[in-house]
Amino acid sequence: MIPQRSGTIAPDMPHHPSEHTPAGEGPLAVIAENRLGEAGGILLSSKSLILWGICLALATGLLLFRLTGVADGSGRRPEAPPVENGTVMRSVVKRPTLQTANATAMPYEEALGGPLEESIKRVDYALIQNLLQLGYESDRMQLDHVETRTVSGSDYHFQQIDFVLDESPAAFVENLKPLIDFWADEASLDQVNATTWRIAVLGRPTHQLDFLRRQDLVPGPKPTPSVNGPKIVIVIDDLGENVAFARDLANLGFPVTFAIWPRASHTREVAKIAQDAGLEIILHQPMEPISYPKTKPGPGAVYVRMTPDEVSATVAKNLELVPGAVGLNNHMGSRFTQDAEGVAAVLRVLKARRFMVLDSLTHPKSVFGRVANSMGVSGGTRDVFLDVVRSERSVLHQLIKAERIAEKKGSAIAIGHPFPETLAGLRQWVRTRDASITPVNLATLIAPGAATHARVEKSPKTR
Structure with a gap:
């Protein structure tokens, strides 16, 4: 049954807007609308004006709350940015709260690593997600070289990563930019030359991305176990x-x-x-x-x-x-x-x-x-x-x-x-x-x- 719009809340109307109530149609909006109508041609009392103003402010706040997408009832942000036709929709990209190993995940746990280390791993994850969004298997991302570097007494790993693509890297990089913003907005992506890009986190270079064409690769020898090896x-x-x-x-x-x-x-x-x-x-x-x-x-x-x-x-x-x-x-x-x-x-x-x-x-x-x-x-x-x-x-x-x-x-x-x-x-x-x-x-x-x-x-x- 659709509640009748009157100056009071209908008996079957919820007193608090639920997550299913469309913006602008909750009881506060009904009150605001009716108060506005009653104002036509008459002089409202000071009490009515105050009540009308409060209700209108609350209704406006509710509408803005819904438009921001926060009140989805779950309290969670999406695990990946919205995608349309294979491309990230930058206008609606929001940074998530990535699930990390921390005090909420295990009893007696201390946060693992510092801000730089966590941000580097967020960038790693963005690179993996980019491959999958563009239809590549994760084996197209090959970690070629890792170098230990130090900043302010803390070690971190600079990574040189090869990406084996079927075409030029332009589409890959274009799709990667909003993903980097999404997962690690403290990171920046800059081009070095036609086939190389570099990522810096908190101003420190952390990743070098080298793009290779699949047809240019020559398979190397298959590695064999060695007792004296790494x-x-x-x-x-x-x-x-x-x-x-x-x-x-x-x-x-x-x-x-x-x-x-x-x-x-x-x-x-x-x-x-x-x-x-x-x-x-x-x-x-x-x-x-x-x-x-x-x-x-x-x-x-x-x-x-x-x-x-x-x-x-x-x-x-x-x-x-x-x-x-x-x-x-x-x-x-x-x-x-x-x-x-x-x-x-x-x-x-x-x-x-x-x-x-x-x-x-x-x-x-x-x-x-x-x-x-x-x-x-x-x-x-x-x-x-x-x-x-x-x-x-x-x-x-x-x-x-x-x-x-x-x-x-x-x-x-x-x-x-x-x-x-x-x-x-x-x-x-x-x-x-x-x-x-x-x-x-x-x-x-x-x-x-x-x-x-x-x-x-x-x-x-x-x-």
């Missing part, structure tokens, strides 16, 4: 809560290091899954972040306020809670890993057991590596976070990035988290990875021949 380590953090994920991870068929929380709901069960599959285990030790107490690292954490003895006792207890652990890496720890005294207290426990340490590098000023080296503790440092952007294709791109880093310096360490997109990316990587690069345990890479390696007795099962 190596890559895959570490999955935050394990101990999701048993099903741990089982899927153990079934990938290549070495994956399980970094397990010491006091999670299923710590021992997840550790047994890794042990039964012959996979390496390390303690995922919670440590104080810079944002503490707003962000809490979780049970069994170490803090800079603790004495060295308290830190050592906490770490020793946590190692006992994770059966089969052969070392540790830090969970959060952007503040704690800058404290040399606290770090030394952690490392003394590891040295006594001939265990190793992996610095997750949650802060560029971490002293874990330096102190470990001075104390004679085998250590390594994370090169790549796989899932700052939670997308299967983005995870795959980060894995390929790790491959290129391994080719350049001989090895690379990549850290991921128990997200479905990470698992999907790893499964895809198993099928398409560079066969000349060998996945290995962390101990094989940073502590060969040490007593820690003897703790991992089985080889990963191939399924």
Whole structure:
């Protein structure tokens, strides 16, 4: 039944406009319209004028609210910009809130990487989306070279990427521009020459795009495995809560290091899954972040306020809670890993057991590596976070990035988290990875021949 328009709201009319009420047709608009009509030829009282003005303002605000597209009832922005006839409609492009690995995604989580690192990964994602929108498969994007650069004490990766197209790059670049604005509006795209473009993020060059024609390519030799060739380590953090994920991870068929929380709901069960599959285990030790107490690292954490003895006792207890652990890496720890005294207290426990340490590098000023080296503790440092952007294709791109880093310096360490997109990316990587690069345990890479390696007795099962 259509409500009758009168000076009062009809009984069956909602008192608050719903998401299905067309703009300008809610009860506030009805009141405003009728008040305006009543004004014809008569002098309204001051009270009526005030009421009319309030209602008109509210109705106008409601109309503007709807026109902005915010009140769609979902609270979410679209995952990709609107497309018409294969081209992004720039006039309606809005920057989304990209799903990233952060405090809302996992318990006790600290944001991964800084603004530059996250923006670079947003650009990576925009490049992948551009290929797909133009009808190309993602294998037309080939990461040719990765170079580690430093700005303000933080490392980031400059990437040289080849795009293999069937035509000139003009259409690709034209479609890419609004996508860059959409995913990373702090990035700029500039032409270098007829076949090369460069992207800068926050004023720093981060990507070089080289465009090749498919007919000009000459297939190279197929890579072959080599025992002495580049190596890559895959570490999955935050394990101990999701048993099903741990089982899927153990079934990938290549070495994956399980970094397990010491006091999670299923710590021992997840550790047994890794042990039964012959996979390496390390303690995922919670440590104080810079944002503490707003962000809490979780049970069994170490803090800079603790004495060295308290830190050592906490770490020793946590190692006992994770059966089969052969070392540790830090969970959060952007503040704690800058404290040399606290770090030394952690490392003394590891040295006594001939265990190793992996610095997750949650802060560029971490002293874990330096102190470990001075104390004679085998250590390594994370090169790549796989899932700052939670997308299967983005995870795959980060894995390929790790491959290129391994080719350049001989090895690379990549850290991921128990997200479905990470698992999907790893499964895809198993099928398409560079066969000349060998996945290995962390101990094989940073502590060969040490007593820690003897703790991992089985080889990963191939399924």
